[in-house]
Structures are given as C-alpha cells and as structure tokens.
Amino acid sequence: MQSRLHYVTLVLLFSAFITFYFNFLLTFPVNPNPSTPKTNLKEIVSYSLLKKIEIESEQLTCTKFNRPKKVNFQKSEMWTKVPRTNLHVFNVYYDDRLKPFRYLRLIGMMKGTTNRTLYCQMKMEDKITITKAVKSEIWLKEWDEGDEETFNPVLISCYLPSSYIPQTLSINSDQCTLNPQTFKVIVPHVQKTEDNYTMTICVKPLNFLSDISVRLMQWIEISKVLGADPSQMSSSVKNKRQLRRNGTTSRTVNHDEVFNRKIWQKRRNEVITYNDCMYRNLRSSHFVIPLDIDEVIIPRIFYTWKEALRHIFKETPPLHESFASFSVRNAYFLEEFGRTASTNIFFFDYTKRSQFSDEGDVFNHYSLEPLKPGIRRTFFLPENFLQKNHYKPTCSIALLPECIKYTTSQIEMDDILINKYKTDFFKNYGKVYEMFTNKSE
Structure with a gap:
C-alpha cells in the first residue's frame, strides 16, 4: 500500500x-432553495450539500465578550500556536467557491489528538460574529497513525453568514473570550x-x-x-x-x-x-x-x-x-x-x-x-x-x-x-x- x-x-x-x-x-453555483429531494441525482446532491452547509454553519451568541487588552496580528506563513489548544496555524484563506455560501479556511497542524470544540471569531462590519469551527483532518491513519507527539494536518472551516469578508480571524476554545491572537485573512488573487x-x-x-x-x-x-x-x-x-x-x-x-x-x-x-x-x-x-x-x-x-x-x-x-x-x-x-x-x-x-x-x-x-x-x-x-x-x-x-x-x-x-x-x-x-x-x- x-x-x-x-x-x-x-x-x-x-x-x-x-x-x-x-x-x-472551478467555482460553481449552489441553489439555496432546493426542493425536497426526489429521484433526480442533481437534486439529491444539492439537498445533501445544503444539509452539510446547514450543519456547518452554526452561529453562536454571547451576552458579553471578554476582550483582550492588546491584539496581536500574526504574520502569514509563520507557525503560531493558539493558546490553550494544540492547534498551530499556518494560513487563513477566503473561499467563495460554493456561492452564495462562503467560508474562511484555516490551514494548520494539531499536535496529537483532541476533541475540544473550537470557535471562529470574526469582526463582521461593526459586530463580532461567532461560528462553530468545523475541523477536517487531512490525513488518514491508514497511512501512518502517529502518536501524541505527531503534528497532523487539519483544515478548519469557518462559515461566513454574509458576503462581508473579514480582514482577520481568531480561534478560541472559549466562544465568548476573544483571542488576542488574530490571523490575517488572505483573499486569493x-x-x-x-x-x-x-x-x-x-x-x-x-x-x-x-x-x-x-x-x-x-x-x-x-x-x-x-x-x-x-x-x-x-x-x-x-x-x-x-x-x-x-x-x-x-x-x-x-x-x-x-x-x-x-x-x-x-x-x-x-x-x-x-x-x-x-x-x-x-x-x-x-x-x-x-x-x-x-x-x-x-x-x-x-x-x-x-x-x-x-x-x-x-x-x-x-x-x-x-x-x-x-x-x-x-x-x-x-x-x-x-x-x-x-x-x-x-x-x-x-x-x-x-x-x-x-x-x-x-x-x-x-x-x-x-x-x-x-x-x-x-x-x-x-x-x-x-x-x-x-x-x-x-x-x-x-x-x-x-x-x-x-x-x-x-x-x-x-x-x-x-x-x-x-x-x-x-x-x-x-x-x-x-x-x-x-x-x-
């Protein structure tokens, strides 16, 4: 193998x-209002995709934010560890291929294993938007299982509730505590x-x-x-x-x-x-x-x-x-x-x-x-x-x-x-x- x-x-x-x-x-459109799935394959595919997006687009609210005294803007392509997590961030990209649905995609590594929930914190115009981060491992254990000292590649997706493109993204394990680390969002040319x-x-x-x-x-x-x-x-x-x-x-x-x-x-x-x-x-x-x-x-x-x-x-x-x-x-x-x-x-x-x-x-x-x-x-x-x-x-x-x-x-x-x-x-x-x-x- x-x-x-x-x-x-x-x-x-x-x-x-x-x-x-x-x-x-290639960018392709997605119908945001599909009918109930029938036997037509295209409709089933569209329905399945929208259910996936619905699951991944959970928004959260906070009555009050714990704000940091100082915000640190992290450089792109410089490995940065997120405090209180085992996540190391490399870059963050804007992804609009599934229009009208949009995401931020964080490319990083996680050391060992974790089940801790992470949250995406984004300044969308005049307010802070919190969405649940969706983690996808981009490595199969069949290739090599690794151990708790192994850094495993991950893709973390942050759903954007509007067409507004935030300039930065923060990741935290506490949804209502704003992380002082913020990562620049790269919008592909x-x-x-x-x-x-x-x-x-x-x-x-x-x-x-x-x-x-x-x-x-x-x-x-x-x-x-x-x-x-x-x-x-x-x-x-x-x-x-x-x-x-x-x-x-x-x-x-x-x-x-x-x-x-x-x-x-x-x-x-x-x-x-x-x-x-x-x-x-x-x-x-x-x-x-x-x-x-x-x-x-x-x-x-x-x-x-x-x-x-x-x-x-x-x-x-x-x-x-x-x-x-x-x-x-x-x-x-x-x-x-x-x-x-x-x-x-x-x-x-x-x-x-x-x-x-x-x-x-x-x-x-x-x-x-x-x-x-x-x-x-x-x-x-x-x-x-x-x-x-x-x-x-x-x-x-x-x-x-x-x-x-x-x-x-x-x-x-x-x-x-x-x-x-x-x-x-x-x-x-x-x-x-x-x-x-x-x-x-």
Whole structure:
C-alpha cells in the first residue's frame, strides 16, 4: 500500500482535500432553495450539500465578550500556536467557491489528538460574529497513525453568514473570550482570463543538502514549455531572486518544531504545503498540479497539457464536472537503466523506462475529499494521452515494496517521447542558465 501513499497531498475545489495531479479550481453555483429531494441525482446532491452547509454553519451568541487588552496580528506563513489548544496555524484563506455560501479556511497542524470544540471569531462590519469551527483532518491513519507527539494536518472551516469578508480571524476554545491572537485573512488573487485551462504547479518544500539549482532550472523550463503558469514553490532554494526573474515564485516556509526530519512527519508537512498552494491559487488557476522536481507529465499525442485536456473534456463533456482530480500513470526512468545521451539535461539523458504503473499503484496525488456530494475523487487519464516520467537514480524497494516489479522486470523500453520538446526547451534554457551562472559568480 505504501506505493500509493508515498506522495500524499490535500486540497480543495471540486475537492475538500486532495492528493492528485490535476485538480479543478472551478467555482460553481449552489441553489439555496432546493426542493425536497426526489429521484433526480442533481437534486439529491444539492439537498445533501445544503444539509452539510446547514450543519456547518452554526452561529453562536454571547451576552458579553471578554476582550483582550492588546491584539496581536500574526504574520502569514509563520507557525503560531493558539493558546490553550494544540492547534498551530499556518494560513487563513477566503473561499467563495460554493456561492452564495462562503467560508474562511484555516490551514494548520494539531499536535496529537483532541476533541475540544473550537470557535471562529470574526469582526463582521461593526459586530463580532461567532461560528462553530468545523475541523477536517487531512490525513488518514491508514497511512501512518502517529502518536501524541505527531503534528497532523487539519483544515478548519469557518462559515461566513454574509458576503462581508473579514480582514482577520481568531480561534478560541472559549466562544465568548476573544483571542488576542488574530490571523490575517488572505483573499486569493483573481486572474482575469478567458483561458479555462490555466495551470499552476505546486511543489513540496525543497529541503536538499546538495545544490540542486541547475536541475531545478531544467525542470522549471520544461514545465513552462509544457504549459505551466509560473510555478508556486514552497522551498529553501538558493538564488531566489534569480528564479523570480525567471517567472517563478519562490516561497520560503520557516522551520521550527513542526518541521522535523521524521519521514512520516515530513509527509504530513507536504500536505500543508500543497493545500496552501492550492488555496493561494484558488481564484487564479483552473488546475493545480502537485509535482516533484523529478517528475514530468508528457502528452503522448498532443504537445501541451492544455491541448490534451481540452481534447479529453471535449470528447467527454461531463468529465470535468464529475471528478475532483485527474491522475496520470507513472513510468520510471531510472539511472540504473543506463544513460543514453549526453546533453547534461537529466530528462533528455535517460530514455529507458519501466512499464507503466497499474491504476491502483499510481505514484501521484488525488482528491481525498470532494468539495460537494456527487463528485468522485479521481479519474485515471488514459496512458495513450498522458504519461508521467519519473526520473530517479533507483526505485527503493525498502521504501516502496512495489518497486520490486519495476527493478526486477526484464521489461525496459526506449522512450524518447520527451525529445519532441528539445527545440523549444533550448530556445530559452541557454539564456536562463547563462544569467543564473553569471549571477552566482
């Protein structure tokens, strides 16, 4: 089972959390006055969603508030512990995908386990509004149960009773005691475009002991050729200024108690990074693509991701409304298979691959919980349209038992599909590499 769980992420839009490759970030309306559910599936789905919203939108009142002497505004992306709780907050985002219903989504970690009720405290125009916080764990115990010292990723939803967007959010275990800590609400930027296939790549924290700058540049350039919008990165990367000039945003996450070296804690940390990236791009991208920098998704028939997806959705129109995520089959291009070229570009130099992974063994990210009832978690895109090239020195059986069928199989195939991008890749890569190396000297 570990083979499917090695790369785990979570997000929300046709999903509530996810682990996937292509994730829809499309806004869709909800009928606030549904009729009694009949046999019509759409009506049942709408009714189920509204019952869920009704349960999650409990408002509370206080005859008197205990107010703090001083309010502390917390910086975004700085882990902050909420007093008298085991909750550590990373970021808070505004989410209006279920219009006319709106939420604040808090991305954070909880240490150990707790059943304590939390409350959302928001200043809505001239009054304080209190709603019951709805906690959703974005980690499955089947992956790793952890213990009381483990930090588990959570998404906390705060229902907004009106269209007013509060500037800050406070969380407390006492509904009538206002927390002196207040977190800035991030309203995702709206990108005005008629392109319904805008894509953002989300990358997990790049915590490497060695310098991976050149390899990272190569990966960024091939991703741009394939159709990615400027990459959203959460990393500790050298030469950030140079990467920004290259059209890539580099975001540094601070390291403290939450970010330790234990492998399963590391996986939990990645869940936070991917969710944060998705919410940050909630209103500017139609797709979020969580990828590692040793992975490249290649269209087999078409040239770019957009062309491939347009064709797939045109052939099957209901597809994009029925699934929260779309998965691509994995093939290993292992260094142990042998180097076949000498371009010094890692994805052009290794062209021998393994067989494709089975559907149940995809090494990628998929929707963990759809945003509304009736949406299924993931759809496996046919391998004759898209494939994921996974470049690694070897496939470790110790970490992933499923690797045995890739490393011991006699089936090694020559696959030069990626070579069709050589001309476009080298058009810009030479200039970027020269600019980067000159800046580094």
